[in-house]
Amino acid sequence: MLRIGYVRLQDTRSAEDTAALKSLGCHVVRAEEPTDPTSDGSSVLLSILDFISEGDELVVTRLSHLATSARELLDMIDRLEARGASLLVTEAEVSSIGESGRALRAALEAVASLEPAWSARRRKTAPAEDIRALQAAGVGPVEIARRLGVSRMTVWRKLKETTA
Structure with a gap:
């Protein structure tokens, strides 16, 4: 069994x-800077999961250190379990296996059900080409x-990007 520590x-x-992770007997400890919230995730953590x-x-x-939402944490635990691995959180003294694992999953599922669906709140965007074409035709930004x-x-940002 390999213990892999991860720190953000x-x-x-x-x-x-x-x-603390080294003192707990982690064979490997990986650390990384936090990523941009709009990116697909942290590369070091994703490589650990692979x-x-x-x-x-x-x-x-x-x-x-693992995620910013309960849904992301549940997905992380699912990925670990699919690989036959487990999660240990030292400060909360919980693991993804056994009774504490069931309690952790239940708590995360309850919190995730209360979180807003971010994908549903995502704003509509328009291709920059469409905006430029309308502007070239003499249409103003409001129209x-x-x-x-x-x-x-959105229109102003796209127009600014094309002139920068």
């Missing part, structure tokens, strides 16, 4: 977290926004 370098406690195998354990000090069903700010 997001605050002053990062050095303490790394030392590498981890049956019987291995991913160890973190806090759940906030472009109305015709394409987007905000005026």
Whole structure:
């Protein structure tokens, strides 16, 4: 069984977290800077999830190192379980296996059901080509926004991108 520690370098406690993971017997400790919230995820964590195998354990000090929402945490646990691996969170003293695993999953599912569906709230966007074509035809930004069903700010941003 391989214990893999993971730390997201997001605050002053990062050095303490790394030392704690090493003292817990993690064979490998990986750390990374937080990623842009609009990106697809953290590359180090994703590589750990691709590498981890049956019987291995991913160890973190806090759940906030893994994800920003309960839905993301559930997805993370599902990926680990699909590979036959488990999760250990040291500060909460919970694991993804056994009774604490069932309790963790139940709590995360309850919280995830209360979270807004971000994909449903995503705003409509318009291709920059359409905006440029309408502008070239002499249509003003307010009318472009109305015709394409987007905000005026979206039109202004796209126009600014094309001139920059």
